[in-house]
Amino acid sequence: MPAAPRPPHPVAEDLKPPRWVAWLPAVLVVLDLAAEAVVPDAVAAGFLLTALPVVVAFSYGPAVTAGATAGALGLQLLLAQRAGHLSEQHHVWVYISTLLAGVMGTALSWQRIRQGRTLLRARTVAETLQRTVLRPVPERAGGLRVAGLYRPAEAEVLVGGDLYEVCDTRFGARVLLGDVRGKGLGAVRTVADVLGAFRATAHDTAGLVELAEQLDRAVLRDAAARGDEELFVTAVLLQYRPGAEYVEIVNRGHVTPLLLSGHTITPVRCPFELPLGLGSLGRAASGEPGAPAVPEVRAVPAVPTVPEVQTGPAAVALPPGHTLLLYTDGVSEARDAAGAFYPLARRLATLGTTAPDRLVSFLARDVHAYAGALADDLAVLALARE
Template identity: 80%
Template sequence: MPAALRPSHQVAAERRPPRWVAWVPVLLVVLDLVFEAVVPGAVAAGFLLIALPVVVAFSHGPTATAAATVGTIALQLVLAERAGHLGEQHHVWVYLSTLLAGITGTALSWQRIRQGRTLRRARTVAETLQRTVLRPVPERAGGLRVAGLYRPAQAEVLIGGDLYEVCDTRFGARVLLGDVRGKGLGAVRTVADVLGAFRATAHDTADLVELAEQLDRAVLRDAAGWGDEELFVTAVLLQYRPGEGRAELVNRGHVAPLLLSDHTIAEVSCPFELPLGLGDLRAGAPRSEPAAVPLPPGHTLLLFTDGVSEARDATGAFYPLASRLAGLGTTAPDRLVSFLARDVDAYAGLLADDLAVLALTPA
């Protein structure tokens, strides 16, 4: 599962108040009783307790808030009786103020819980829809072992402007990894459109270059439909047939993948075409052919977006991907991805851009 796609119960846990909030009412009561013990007996410290019901409402439900209100007024009465001021007018106003705070706190607590349930339901629906758009990476597809990592720059969303898909088709395994220009909901919309177009054509289009051109036309239609003349998507498309010992690669303006073996890490050389959505700028140019990339057992292709290669440390230096992987001593996809998940965070801290990684090796 992409690292960004967290279960609903984890999201709900993140939205609960911190544990220390539940102890604030207890601290307030203890503080009030300490004041009651140290100040002269003619002064009742129960005034501090007026805010108690509202404080309880931050971390407890309506029933607990109402019970806290009754208990608070009872404690105020005891403290006022001890000081001999039970029926004095300013104490009566304290009781009434506490009752009003209790009513308000109970209503706020009910509204907080109701709103939390609504948000959780909305989040669950959003998670379901977004997982439909960006599916979990399969462990195996068309003779490949696969591992993936996906992290949007905005932690509160599940999908950013990066995209990936791995399909097992009659032409072999087909892989797409890309990066949409722009951010926000517009980029997510384009991600959904491109992935939909890829899933619809990857199983029926025999030629990998033709598949890329169909995606190019899909992005052009999306740009025209939304009036965005600057919309484009950088992408890498890959095809692998078991037993051939090689993969075919089409690069549409994307950062070049890396090929890892036990002893070397090399950038994959292939024709660099215009990004998806800009194909009309090369009208009349000769048709390019996919690059053939050797992929024997023990070798791994690493596809990634610039959220990895352009991650920066505190000094502004880019993440040195090849040199960091060189010391890892493995080409296993799952270990590569796990390492990058930790190491990019340690190097750059908070992400400034979305991040997507696919590691592929013959099964």
């Protein structure tokens, strides 16, 4: 089957000027000729054409700009000849000004195209890195239908502080969705580290809790290397064994997933533990043997207290026709112009479908319509049994 045609590169499209800008040279020439027709014959209106090369440079390449310069000079000479002012001194200076504008416009056009190509290469590399860090969500994994949505608050950076991954392993489908404390390049680094640790261990670690503990230690090492004692990652880890009627969930300080069935939205009840990177605090507080000592100088950020020590993942029934929705607080804490939070459950209850792709498409449109520009990164995964 032939490959589907690729859509225009979004960055290349962004580099193009608005369509109306491309028509400005023609408008300028028309205005000049109209002025020539209405003003007295003693005045040559070709003065307007001095700006033509620079106007052309904003939309076209160096060759077209140079041609426009020659055309502007020729038209100025013809108009001056018609008025009988061909060799007058002020007209001569207009010709020189047009020629200089043409030289500068040609250089401007060349530099604009050169910078555009550099930007296109840089953004292409950034998009490649994004697909390496945040891989596209597969449509199916280990007996699950999956749909995902990711939008960083700053569209220019492509990757923000939210993360997700879906792996098909020998233990079944394993899913990670999380949110890094903080923003900027530091958060992106943590995203890459956590996803790298998850991909390296998800295929070999038998238990979901043990997998969460490995990620916890990875975040702790990252925090120590950076000297950031308040670094942590809220996360939900999920496992589905093909043919099972339930999924296993470990919640490490993340927002509660939702189970959707028709118009019914139910929060998923599962033990709630400290975020990744802070698990050693919970173990030390509970007096577990071998728990590392907690330095007294460490500043603990405001996170929910640990209500219980989790000994295993929570088993959550996932009947046919139901969908499990994992999301970050970029969805639930999106605000409208009045400052009201996005009513996620109420909005989903009106949708009347549990198809993962339709849920994600709805949220992509509705959150944007409700909140406009995002103030926080946003990540969503919708999961249903095949």
